[in-house]
Amino acid sequence: MDIFYYFDLISVLTAKELKVRYKNSILGYFWSVLNPLSMALIFLFAFKKVLKIPIENYTFFLICGLFPWQWFSNSVMVSTNILLANATLIKKINFPSYIIPLVSVLNDMIHFMMSIPIILGFALFYKILPTATWIYGILLLTISQFLLTLGISLFISSLNLFFRDLERIVNIGVTILFYGTPIFYEMNFVPQKYKSFIIINPLAGIIENWRNLFMKNFIDFPLFWKNFAYNVIIFFLGFLIFKKLSYKFGEIL
Amino acid sequence: MSLPYYNKVVVSFEEVTKTYPYYAYIIAGLKNFLLKLPQAIKHSRKRFVALKNISFQIYEGECFGIIGKNGAGKSTILSLILGVIKPDKGRIYVKKRVSALLELGSGFHPDLTGRENIILNGVLLGMRKRKILREIEKIIEFSELGDFIDQPIRTYSLGMIARLGFSVVAHLEPEILLIDEVLAVGDLGFQKKCIDKILSFKQNRVTIVFVSHNMQDIKNLCDRVMWIEDHTIKMIGNPDEVIKAYEQNFKTKYIDEY
Numbered sequence A: 001m002d003i004f005y006y007f008d009l010i011s012v013l014t015a016k017e018l019k020v021r022y023k024n025s026i027l028g029y030f031w032s033v034l035n036p037l038s039m040a041l042i043f044l045f046a047f048k049k050v051l052k053i054p055i056e057n058y059t060f061f062l063i064c065g066l067f068p069w070q071w072f073s074n075s076v077m078v079s080t081n082i083l084l085a086n087a088t089l090i091k092k093i094n095f096p097s098y099i100i101p102l103v104s105v106l107n108d109m110i111h112f113m114m115s116i117p118i119i120l121g122f123a124l125f126y127k128i129l130p131t132a133t134w135i136y137g138i139l140l141l142t143i144s145q146f147l148l149t150l151g152i153s154l155f156i157s158s159l160n161l162f163f164r165d166l167e168r169i170v171n172i173g174v175t176i177l178f179y180g181t182p183i184f185y186e187m188n189f190v191p192q193k194y195k196s197f198i199i200i201n202p203l204a205g206i207i208e209n210w211r212n213l214f215m216k217n218f219i220d221f222p223l224f225w226k227n228f229a230y231n232v233i234i235f236f237l238g239f240l241i242f243k244k245l246s247y248k249f250g251e252i253l
Numbered sequence B: 001m002s003l004p005y006y007n008k009v010v011v012s013f014e015e016v017t018k019t020y021p022y023y024a025y026i027i028a029g030l031k032n033f034l035l036k037l038p039q040a041i042k043h044s045r046k047r048f049v050a051l052k053n054i055s056f057q058i059y060e061g062e063c064f065g066i067i068g069k070n071g072a073g074k075s076t077i078l079s080l081i082l083g084v085i086k087p088d089k090g091r092i093y094v095k096k097r098v099s100a101l102l103e104l105g106s107g108f109h110p111d112l113t114g115r116e117n118i119i120l121n122g123v124l125l126g127m128r129k130r131k132i133l134r135e136i137e138k139i140i141e142f143s144e145l146g147d148f149i150d151q152p153i154r155t156y157s158l159g160m161i162a163r164l165g166f167s168v169v170a171h172l173e174p175e176i177l178l179i180d181e182v183l184a185v186g187d188l189g190f191q192k193k194c195i196d197k198i199l200s201f202k203q204n205r206v207t208i209v210f211v212s213h214n215m216q217d218i219k220n221l222c223d224r225v226m227w228i229e230d231h232t233i234k235m236i237g238n239p240d241e242v243i244k245a246y247e248q249n250f251k252t253k254y255i256d257e258y
Helices: A003-024 A028-050 A058-085 A087-092 A099-125 A133-162 A166-179 A192-199 A202-216 A221-246 B023-027 B029-035 B037-045 B074-082 B114-124 B129-143 B146-150 B158-170 B188-203 B215-221 B239-257
Strands: B009-021 B047-059 B063-067 B089-094 B098-101 B176-180 B207-211 B224-229 B232-237
Touching (some): A003 A028, A058 A087, A058 A099, A133 A221, B009 B074, B009 B207, B063 B074, B074 B098, B114 B158, B158 B188, B176 B188, B207 B215, B215 B239, B232 B239
Parallel strands (some): B063 B207, B098 B176, B176 B207
Antiparallel strands (some): B009 B089
Protein backbone atom coordinates (compact mmCIF):
# COMPACT_ATOMS: atom_id res chain seq x y z
CA MET A 1 0.00 0.00 0.00
CA ASP A 2 1.15 3.49 -0.73
CA ILE A 3 2.47 6.14 1.57
CA PHE A 4 -0.50 8.43 0.97
CA TYR A 5 -2.79 5.78 2.40
CA TYR A 6 -0.65 5.60 5.55
CA PHE A 7 -0.81 9.34 5.83
CA ASP A 8 -4.62 9.16 5.65
CA LEU A 9 -4.72 6.38 8.20
CA ILE A 10 -2.52 8.18 10.71
CA SER A 11 -4.19 11.55 10.26
CA VAL A 12 -7.74 10.21 10.54
CA LEU A 13 -6.88 8.14 13.62
CA THR A 14 -5.07 11.03 15.30
CA ALA A 15 -7.95 13.39 14.53
CA LYS A 16 -10.29 10.80 16.02
CA GLU A 17 -8.32 10.68 19.28
CA LEU A 18 -8.31 14.46 19.55
CA LYS A 19 -12.01 14.69 18.75
CA VAL A 20 -12.91 12.06 21.31
CA ARG A 21 -10.78 13.78 23.92
CA TYR A 22 -12.40 17.15 23.35
CA LYS A 23 -15.90 15.86 22.83
CA ASN A 24 -16.00 14.44 26.31
CA SER A 25 -15.15 17.77 27.84
CA ILE A 26 -15.04 21.24 26.35
CA LEU A 27 -12.34 21.91 28.91
CA GLY A 28 -10.12 19.23 27.40
CA TYR A 29 -7.23 21.60 26.82
CA PHE A 30 -7.55 22.92 30.34
CA TRP A 31 -7.39 19.41 31.76
CA SER A 32 -4.33 18.45 29.75
CA VAL A 33 -2.32 21.40 31.10
CA LEU A 34 -3.82 21.33 34.58
CA ASN A 35 -1.89 18.22 35.55
CA PRO A 36 1.65 19.53 34.93
CA LEU A 37 0.69 22.94 36.30
CA SER A 38 -0.61 21.49 39.54
CA MET A 39 2.46 19.29 39.84
CA ALA A 40 4.56 22.41 39.41
CA LEU A 41 2.67 24.06 42.24
CA ILE A 42 3.20 21.09 44.54
CA PHE A 43 6.93 20.94 43.82
CA LEU A 44 7.20 24.67 44.17
CA PHE A 45 5.79 24.39 47.66
CA ALA A 46 7.76 21.31 48.69
CA PHE A 47 11.16 22.18 47.24
CA LYS A 48 11.27 25.93 47.07
CA LYS A 49 9.21 26.98 50.06
CA VAL A 50 10.01 24.09 52.40
CA LEU A 51 13.39 22.76 51.32
CA LYS A 52 14.65 26.10 49.93
CA ILE A 53 16.26 24.63 46.82
CA PRO A 54 18.74 27.19 45.38
CA ILE A 55 17.39 27.47 41.84
CA GLU A 56 16.30 30.75 40.35
CA ASN A 57 12.97 31.13 38.57
CA TYR A 58 12.03 27.79 40.05
CA THR A 59 8.43 27.84 38.80
CA PHE A 60 9.58 28.25 35.22
CA PHE A 61 12.34 25.71 35.81
CA LEU A 62 9.70 23.17 36.84
CA ILE A 63 7.35 23.97 33.95
CA CYS A 64 10.15 23.43 31.41
CA GLY A 65 10.73 19.93 32.75
CA LEU A 66 7.20 18.91 33.63
CA PHE A 67 5.50 19.61 30.29
CA PRO A 68 7.79 17.36 28.22
CA TRP A 69 7.75 14.81 31.04
CA GLN A 70 3.96 14.79 30.91
CA TRP A 71 4.06 13.84 27.23
CA PHE A 72 6.51 11.02 27.85
CA SER A 73 4.82 9.57 30.92
CA ASN A 74 1.29 9.79 29.47
CA SER A 75 2.31 7.95 26.34
CA VAL A 76 4.20 5.26 28.22
CA MET A 77 1.45 4.67 30.80
CA VAL A 78 -1.24 4.49 28.13
CA SER A 79 0.84 2.12 26.03
CA THR A 80 0.45 -0.79 28.47
CA ASN A 81 -3.19 -1.25 27.64
CA ILE A 82 -3.42 0.29 24.24
CA LEU A 83 -3.41 -2.89 22.18
CA LEU A 84 -5.99 -4.54 24.43
CA ALA A 85 -8.20 -1.48 24.12
CA ASN A 86 -7.96 -1.74 20.35
CA ALA A 87 -8.28 -5.51 20.16
CA THR A 88 -11.10 -5.44 17.61
CA LEU A 89 -8.97 -3.44 15.19
CA ILE A 90 -6.17 -5.96 15.38
CA LYS A 91 -8.37 -9.04 15.26
CA LYS A 92 -11.04 -7.98 12.82
CA ILE A 93 -9.30 -5.61 10.45
CA ASN A 94 -6.01 -6.36 8.79
CA PHE A 95 -4.02 -3.21 9.28
CA PRO A 96 -0.54 -2.48 10.55
CA SER A 97 -0.89 -2.64 14.32
CA TYR A 98 2.11 -0.42 15.09
CA ILE A 99 -0.11 2.44 13.92
CA ILE A 100 -1.97 2.18 17.24
CA PRO A 101 0.91 3.11 19.58
CA LEU A 102 2.17 5.53 16.93
CA VAL A 103 -1.09 7.46 16.95
CA SER A 104 -1.21 7.48 20.73
CA VAL A 105 2.28 9.00 20.99
CA LEU A 106 1.46 11.50 18.24
CA ASN A 107 -1.63 12.50 20.13
CA ASP A 108 0.30 13.22 23.32
CA MET A 109 2.89 15.01 21.25
CA ILE A 110 0.23 17.34 19.84
CA HIS A 111 -0.95 18.06 23.35
CA PHE A 112 2.57 18.93 24.35
CA MET A 113 2.90 21.23 21.32
CA MET A 114 -0.33 22.93 22.27
CA SER A 115 1.04 23.62 25.74
CA ILE A 116 4.10 25.44 24.37
CA PRO A 117 2.21 28.78 24.33
CA ILE A 118 1.89 28.40 28.09
CA ILE A 119 5.63 27.82 28.38
CA LEU A 120 6.11 30.89 26.19
CA GLY A 121 3.84 32.85 28.51
CA PHE A 122 6.00 31.87 31.48
CA ALA A 123 9.16 32.77 29.57
CA LEU A 124 7.84 36.24 28.87
CA PHE A 125 6.72 36.59 32.46
CA TYR A 126 10.30 35.87 33.56
CA LYS A 127 11.52 38.36 30.95
CA ILE A 128 13.12 35.74 28.71
CA LEU A 129 12.70 36.73 25.08
CA PRO A 130 12.62 33.70 22.77
CA THR A 131 14.95 33.76 19.79
CA ALA A 132 14.85 31.85 16.50
CA THR A 133 16.56 28.98 18.34
CA TRP A 134 13.11 28.07 19.61
CA ILE A 135 11.90 27.21 16.11
CA TYR A 136 14.51 24.61 15.22
CA GLY A 137 15.09 23.70 18.85
CA ILE A 138 11.48 22.67 19.38
CA LEU A 139 11.54 20.75 16.13
CA LEU A 140 14.73 18.82 16.91
CA LEU A 141 13.88 18.03 20.51
CA THR A 142 10.35 16.99 19.57
CA ILE A 143 11.65 14.53 16.98
CA SER A 144 14.17 13.14 19.43
CA GLN A 145 11.65 12.75 22.23
CA PHE A 146 9.11 11.30 19.80
CA LEU A 147 11.50 8.52 18.78
CA LEU A 148 12.34 7.69 22.38
CA THR A 149 8.72 7.69 23.52
CA LEU A 150 7.52 5.66 20.56
CA GLY A 151 10.29 3.09 20.97
CA ILE A 152 9.41 2.51 24.60
CA SER A 153 5.67 2.49 23.86
CA LEU A 154 6.09 -0.12 21.14
CA PHE A 155 8.14 -2.29 23.45
CA ILE A 156 5.76 -2.06 26.41
CA SER A 157 2.53 -2.33 24.42
CA SER A 158 3.60 -5.55 22.70
CA LEU A 159 5.11 -7.15 25.79
CA ASN A 160 2.00 -6.39 27.84
CA LEU A 161 -0.02 -8.80 25.70
CA PHE A 162 2.17 -11.64 26.89
CA PHE A 163 2.44 -10.51 30.50
CA ARG A 164 -0.74 -8.76 31.45
CA ASP A 165 0.51 -7.50 34.81
CA LEU A 166 3.24 -5.44 33.18
CA GLU A 167 1.26 -2.30 34.00
CA ARG A 168 2.33 -2.48 37.65
CA ILE A 169 5.98 -2.75 36.75
CA VAL A 170 5.63 0.09 34.27
CA ASN A 171 4.05 2.27 36.94
CA ILE A 172 7.00 1.67 39.25
CA GLY A 173 9.42 2.18 36.39
CA VAL A 174 7.86 5.51 35.45
CA THR A 175 8.07 6.72 39.05
CA ILE A 176 11.74 5.74 39.26
CA LEU A 177 12.38 7.47 35.97
CA PHE A 178 10.67 10.62 37.20
CA TYR A 179 13.00 10.91 40.17
CA GLY A 180 15.95 9.77 38.09
CA THR A 181 15.46 12.61 35.65
CA PRO A 182 16.55 16.15 36.46
CA ILE A 183 13.04 17.60 36.45
CA PHE A 184 12.83 19.30 39.82
CA TYR A 185 16.59 19.38 40.40
CA GLU A 186 19.60 20.34 38.33
CA MET A 187 22.05 17.88 36.86
CA ASN A 188 24.97 19.44 38.80
CA PHE A 189 23.21 18.79 42.13
CA VAL A 190 23.76 15.08 41.59
CA PRO A 191 26.83 13.70 43.43
CA GLN A 192 29.56 12.55 41.07
CA LYS A 193 29.24 8.85 41.92
CA TYR A 194 25.54 8.78 40.95
CA LYS A 195 25.89 10.84 37.82
CA SER A 196 26.38 7.86 35.55
CA PHE A 197 22.98 6.53 36.63
CA ILE A 198 21.37 9.71 35.48
CA ILE A 199 23.32 9.81 32.26
CA ILE A 200 22.15 6.36 31.14
CA ASN A 201 18.60 7.67 31.41
CA PRO A 202 17.81 8.87 27.90
CA LEU A 203 15.16 11.24 29.16
CA ALA A 204 17.68 13.21 31.22
CA GLY A 205 19.44 14.53 28.11
CA ILE A 206 16.19 15.62 26.55
CA ILE A 207 14.86 17.40 29.62
CA GLU A 208 18.20 19.17 30.08
CA ASN A 209 18.01 20.47 26.54
CA TRP A 210 14.36 21.47 26.75
CA ARG A 211 15.35 23.58 29.71
CA ASN A 212 18.39 25.01 27.95
CA LEU A 213 16.12 25.97 25.10
CA PHE A 214 13.25 27.49 27.05
CA MET A 215 15.29 29.18 29.77
CA LYS A 216 18.53 30.10 27.99
CA ASN A 217 17.68 30.08 24.28
CA PHE A 218 20.32 27.55 23.37
CA ILE A 219 20.77 23.85 22.70
CA ASP A 220 23.71 21.84 23.96
CA PHE A 221 24.45 20.15 20.63
CA PRO A 222 27.05 17.57 21.74
CA LEU A 223 24.52 16.41 24.34
CA PHE A 224 21.72 16.53 21.79
CA TRP A 225 23.44 14.32 19.21
CA LYS A 226 24.60 11.78 21.76
CA ASN A 227 21.09 11.62 23.14
CA PHE A 228 19.56 11.51 19.66
CA ALA A 229 21.66 8.51 18.67
CA TYR A 230 20.60 6.83 21.88
CA ASN A 231 16.93 7.51 21.15
CA VAL A 232 17.19 6.24 17.59
CA ILE A 233 18.62 2.98 18.91
CA ILE A 234 15.80 2.66 21.45
CA PHE A 235 13.25 3.35 18.73
CA PHE A 236 14.64 0.64 16.47
CA LEU A 237 14.84 -1.88 19.30
CA GLY A 238 11.25 -1.16 20.29
CA PHE A 239 10.11 -1.41 16.70
CA LEU A 240 11.95 -4.69 16.11
CA ILE A 241 10.52 -6.30 19.23
CA PHE A 242 7.03 -5.11 18.31
CA LYS A 243 7.41 -6.45 14.78
CA LYS A 244 8.74 -9.75 16.08
CA LEU A 245 5.81 -10.21 18.46
CA SER A 246 3.09 -8.74 16.27
CA TYR A 247 2.40 -11.87 14.23
CA LYS A 248 1.02 -13.39 17.42
CA PHE A 249 -1.23 -10.49 18.38
CA GLY A 250 -4.23 -11.87 16.52
CA GLU A 251 -4.32 -15.09 18.47
CA ILE A 252 -3.66 -13.91 21.99
CA LEU A 253 -5.86 -10.84 22.13
CA MET B 1 -15.29 -30.65 -6.90
CA SER B 2 -15.22 -27.23 -8.45
CA LEU B 3 -17.97 -26.00 -10.68
CA PRO B 4 -16.84 -25.76 -14.31
CA TYR B 5 -17.31 -22.02 -14.82
CA TYR B 6 -15.06 -21.06 -11.95
CA ASN B 7 -11.45 -21.54 -12.73
CA LYS B 8 -9.20 -19.02 -11.05
CA VAL B 9 -8.35 -19.89 -7.46
CA VAL B 10 -8.23 -16.78 -5.23
CA VAL B 11 -8.01 -18.41 -1.81
CA SER B 12 -6.27 -21.68 -1.21
CA PHE B 13 -5.74 -23.59 2.04
CA GLU B 14 -3.24 -26.44 1.88
CA GLU B 15 -3.25 -28.76 4.88
CA VAL B 16 -3.69 -25.91 7.28
CA THR B 17 -3.53 -26.49 11.02
CA LYS B 18 -4.14 -23.71 13.50
CA THR B 19 -3.73 -23.96 17.23
CA TYR B 20 -4.29 -21.38 19.92
CA PRO B 21 -2.52 -20.92 23.25
CA TYR B 22 -4.59 -21.29 26.40
CA TYR B 23 -5.81 -17.91 27.45
CA ALA B 24 -5.60 -18.45 31.22
CA TYR B 25 -1.84 -18.77 31.05
CA ILE B 26 -1.48 -15.52 29.15
CA ILE B 27 -3.52 -13.35 31.46
CA ALA B 28 -1.83 -14.79 34.56
CA GLY B 29 0.95 -12.28 34.03
CA LEU B 30 4.63 -11.93 34.69
CA LYS B 31 4.35 -12.60 38.42
CA ASN B 32 2.85 -16.01 37.83
CA PHE B 33 5.26 -16.74 35.05
CA LEU B 34 8.30 -16.11 37.23
CA LEU B 35 6.97 -17.73 40.38
CA LYS B 36 5.80 -20.89 38.66
CA LEU B 37 8.32 -21.06 35.88
CA PRO B 38 8.40 -24.81 35.11
CA GLN B 39 4.63 -25.03 35.16
CA ALA B 40 4.26 -21.90 33.08
CA ILE B 41 6.60 -23.20 30.41
CA LYS B 42 4.69 -26.46 30.27
CA HIS B 43 1.41 -24.57 29.96
CA SER B 44 2.74 -22.29 27.28
CA ARG B 45 3.43 -25.29 25.10
CA LYS B 46 -0.10 -26.65 25.53
CA ARG B 47 -2.36 -25.38 22.80
CA PHE B 48 -5.80 -26.27 21.63
CA VAL B 49 -6.47 -27.13 18.04
CA ALA B 50 -8.88 -24.86 16.19
CA LEU B 51 -8.36 -26.29 12.71
CA LYS B 52 -6.95 -29.68 11.84
CA ASN B 53 -5.27 -30.19 8.53
CA ILE B 54 -7.83 -28.58 6.26
CA SER B 55 -7.52 -27.99 2.54
CA PHE B 56 -9.93 -26.21 0.22
CA GLN B 57 -10.03 -23.67 -2.58
CA ILE B 58 -12.23 -20.69 -3.23
CA TYR B 59 -12.65 -19.55 -6.83
CA GLU B 60 -12.92 -16.08 -8.22
CA GLY B 61 -16.44 -14.70 -8.30
CA GLU B 62 -18.11 -17.41 -6.29
CA CYS B 63 -20.03 -17.06 -3.07
CA PHE B 64 -18.60 -19.57 -0.65
CA GLY B 65 -20.64 -20.43 2.43
CA ILE B 66 -19.26 -21.82 5.68
CA ILE B 67 -21.57 -23.50 8.15
CA GLY B 68 -21.08 -25.41 11.38
CA LYS B 69 -21.70 -25.26 15.09
CA ASN B 70 -20.37 -22.50 17.33
CA GLY B 71 -16.71 -23.05 18.04
CA ALA B 72 -16.20 -25.39 15.11
CA GLY B 73 -13.55 -23.15 13.57
CA LYS B 74 -15.49 -21.01 11.08
CA SER B 75 -14.26 -17.68 12.37
CA THR B 76 -10.71 -18.99 12.57
CA ILE B 77 -10.89 -19.67 8.83
CA LEU B 78 -12.04 -16.12 8.16
CA SER B 79 -9.28 -14.68 10.35
CA LEU B 80 -6.73 -16.77 8.46
CA ILE B 81 -8.01 -15.52 5.11
CA LEU B 82 -7.93 -11.96 6.42
CA GLY B 83 -4.36 -12.55 7.59
CA VAL B 84 -4.71 -11.39 11.19
CA ILE B 85 -3.50 -14.78 12.41
CA LYS B 86 -1.00 -17.16 10.89
CA PRO B 87 -1.31 -20.94 10.50
CA ASP B 88 0.88 -23.31 12.53
CA LYS B 89 1.23 -25.73 9.66
CA GLY B 90 0.32 -25.68 6.01
CA ARG B 91 0.06 -22.88 3.51
CA ILE B 92 -2.52 -20.27 2.72
CA TYR B 93 -2.64 -18.33 -0.51
CA VAL B 94 -4.80 -15.27 -0.87
CA LYS B 95 -4.50 -13.72 -4.31
CA LYS B 96 -6.68 -10.61 -3.97
CA ARG B 97 -7.36 -7.76 -1.60
CA VAL B 98 -9.54 -8.90 1.29
CA SER B 99 -12.17 -6.72 2.93
CA ALA B 100 -13.98 -8.01 5.94
CA LEU B 101 -17.13 -7.40 7.90
CA LEU B 102 -16.39 -9.67 10.81
CA GLU B 103 -17.78 -7.97 13.83
CA LEU B 104 -20.41 -5.38 14.50
CA GLY B 105 -18.92 -1.97 14.92
CA SER B 106 -15.28 -3.06 14.79
CA GLY B 107 -13.36 0.11 14.10
CA PHE B 108 -16.22 2.32 15.19
CA HIS B 109 -15.88 4.72 18.07
CA PRO B 110 -19.00 5.14 20.21
CA ASP B 111 -18.49 8.85 20.88
CA LEU B 112 -18.16 9.83 17.23
CA THR B 113 -21.11 10.47 14.97
CA GLY B 114 -22.19 8.10 12.24
CA ARG B 115 -20.67 10.41 9.65
CA GLU B 116 -17.30 10.60 11.44
CA ASN B 117 -17.34 6.84 11.89
CA ILE B 118 -17.84 6.28 8.17
CA ILE B 119 -14.58 8.12 7.52
CA LEU B 120 -12.78 6.32 10.35
CA ASN B 121 -14.03 2.89 9.37
CA GLY B 122 -13.46 3.47 5.67
CA VAL B 123 -9.84 4.41 6.25
CA LEU B 124 -9.30 1.46 8.56
CA LEU B 125 -10.71 -0.83 5.90
CA GLY B 126 -8.24 0.49 3.37
CA MET B 127 -9.99 3.33 1.53
CA ARG B 128 -8.35 6.67 0.81
CA LYS B 129 -9.97 9.53 2.67
CA ARG B 130 -10.62 11.42 -0.54
CA LYS B 131 -12.61 8.54 -1.93
CA ILE B 132 -14.67 8.20 1.23
CA LEU B 133 -15.56 11.88 1.15
CA ARG B 134 -16.63 11.46 -2.45
CA GLU B 135 -18.83 8.48 -1.61
CA ILE B 136 -20.08 9.56 1.78
CA GLU B 137 -23.50 10.78 0.66
CA LYS B 138 -24.08 7.49 -1.16
CA ILE B 139 -23.01 5.56 1.94
CA ILE B 140 -25.35 7.55 4.17
CA GLU B 141 -28.20 7.11 1.73
CA PHE B 142 -27.58 3.36 1.58
CA SER B 143 -27.60 3.11 5.37
CA GLU B 144 -31.02 4.81 5.58
CA LEU B 145 -30.03 6.26 8.93
CA GLY B 146 -31.37 9.71 8.09
CA ASP B 147 -30.85 12.33 10.77
CA PHE B 148 -29.22 9.80 13.07
CA ILE B 149 -26.09 10.02 10.95
CA ASP B 150 -25.01 13.09 12.92
CA GLN B 151 -25.63 11.51 16.31
CA PRO B 152 -22.90 9.68 18.25
CA ILE B 153 -23.22 5.99 17.52
CA ARG B 154 -23.44 5.03 21.16
CA THR B 155 -27.09 6.08 20.76
CA TYR B 156 -27.54 3.54 17.93
CA SER B 157 -29.19 0.17 18.23
CA LEU B 158 -27.29 -2.94 17.14
CA GLY B 159 -29.31 -3.03 13.96
CA MET B 160 -28.35 0.54 13.14
CA ILE B 161 -24.67 -0.18 13.73
CA ALA B 162 -24.96 -3.18 11.41
CA ARG B 163 -26.50 -0.90 8.77
CA LEU B 164 -23.68 1.57 9.06
CA GLY B 165 -21.03 -1.14 8.99
CA PHE B 166 -22.45 -2.86 5.95
CA SER B 167 -22.96 0.44 4.15
CA VAL B 168 -19.27 1.27 4.46
CA VAL B 169 -18.17 -2.19 3.33
CA ALA B 170 -20.65 -2.11 0.45
CA HIS B 171 -18.85 0.92 -0.98
CA LEU B 172 -15.35 -0.47 -0.60
CA GLU B 173 -15.10 -2.10 -4.02
CA PRO B 174 -13.87 -5.29 -2.38
CA GLU B 175 -12.20 -8.08 -4.30
CA ILE B 176 -12.75 -10.72 -1.65
CA LEU B 177 -15.43 -9.94 0.91
CA LEU B 178 -15.69 -11.82 4.19
CA ILE B 179 -19.00 -11.59 6.03
CA ASP B 180 -19.41 -13.19 9.43
CA GLU B 181 -22.90 -13.40 10.76
CA VAL B 182 -23.31 -9.66 11.11
CA LEU B 183 -26.41 -9.24 9.04
CA ALA B 184 -28.60 -11.18 11.42
CA VAL B 185 -29.36 -8.19 13.63
CA GLY B 186 -30.65 -5.90 10.89
CA ASP B 187 -34.38 -5.69 10.22
CA LEU B 188 -35.90 -7.64 7.35
CA GLY B 189 -35.91 -4.69 4.99
CA PHE B 190 -32.21 -4.03 5.48
CA GLN B 191 -31.33 -7.72 5.35
CA LYS B 192 -33.04 -7.86 1.97
CA LYS B 193 -31.03 -4.85 0.87
CA CYS B 194 -27.78 -6.47 2.00
CA ILE B 195 -28.64 -9.68 0.18
CA ASP B 196 -29.35 -7.66 -2.97
CA LYS B 197 -26.04 -5.88 -2.60
CA ILE B 198 -24.22 -9.17 -2.16
CA LEU B 199 -25.95 -10.49 -5.28
CA SER B 200 -24.81 -7.44 -7.22
CA PHE B 201 -21.26 -8.02 -5.95
CA LYS B 202 -21.52 -11.52 -7.29
CA GLN B 203 -22.45 -10.20 -10.69
CA ASN B 204 -19.32 -8.07 -10.59
CA ARG B 205 -17.20 -11.16 -9.94
CA VAL B 206 -16.48 -10.24 -6.31
CA THR B 207 -15.58 -13.32 -4.32
CA ILE B 208 -17.64 -13.65 -1.16
CA VAL B 209 -17.02 -15.83 1.86
CA PHE B 210 -20.13 -15.95 3.95
CA VAL B 211 -20.55 -17.43 7.42
CA SER B 212 -24.11 -17.76 8.65
CA HIS B 213 -26.47 -19.85 10.69
CA ASN B 214 -29.34 -18.82 8.48
CA MET B 215 -29.63 -21.73 6.05
CA GLN B 216 -32.08 -19.83 3.86
CA ASP B 217 -29.53 -17.05 3.26
CA ILE B 218 -26.86 -19.62 2.54
CA LYS B 219 -29.12 -21.35 0.03
CA ASN B 220 -30.05 -18.08 -1.64
CA LEU B 221 -26.54 -16.71 -1.94
CA CYS B 222 -23.94 -19.42 -2.02
CA ASP B 223 -22.62 -21.42 -4.94
CA ARG B 224 -20.78 -23.85 -2.70
CA VAL B 225 -20.91 -24.58 0.99
CA MET B 226 -18.33 -25.98 3.37
CA TRP B 227 -19.47 -27.67 6.57
CA ILE B 228 -16.96 -27.50 9.41
CA GLU B 229 -17.31 -29.92 12.27
CA ASP B 230 -14.84 -30.72 15.03
CA HIS B 231 -12.23 -28.40 13.53
CA THR B 232 -12.10 -30.14 10.22
CA ILE B 233 -14.03 -30.26 6.95
CA LYS B 234 -17.00 -32.57 7.15
CA MET B 235 -18.39 -31.86 3.74
CA ILE B 236 -17.96 -29.43 0.89
CA GLY B 237 -20.08 -28.94 -2.19
CA ASN B 238 -23.51 -28.05 -3.48
CA PRO B 239 -25.51 -25.95 -0.95
CA ASP B 240 -28.66 -28.08 -1.02
CA GLU B 241 -26.81 -31.32 -0.39
CA VAL B 242 -24.52 -29.96 2.32
CA ILE B 243 -27.32 -28.19 4.17
CA LYS B 244 -29.50 -31.27 3.97
CA ALA B 245 -26.76 -33.43 5.46
CA TYR B 246 -26.01 -30.80 8.09
CA GLU B 247 -29.62 -30.56 9.20
CA GLN B 248 -29.96 -34.35 9.13
CA ASN B 249 -26.91 -34.65 11.36
CA PHE B 250 -28.38 -32.14 13.76
CA LYS B 251 -31.61 -34.08 14.04
CA THR B 252 -29.95 -37.42 14.68
CA LYS B 253 -27.74 -35.89 17.32
CA TYR B 254 -30.72 -34.28 18.96
CA ILE B 255 -32.59 -37.59 19.10
CA ASP B 256 -29.52 -39.48 20.31
CA GLU B 257 -28.88 -37.14 23.16
CA TYR B 258 -32.38 -36.82 24.53
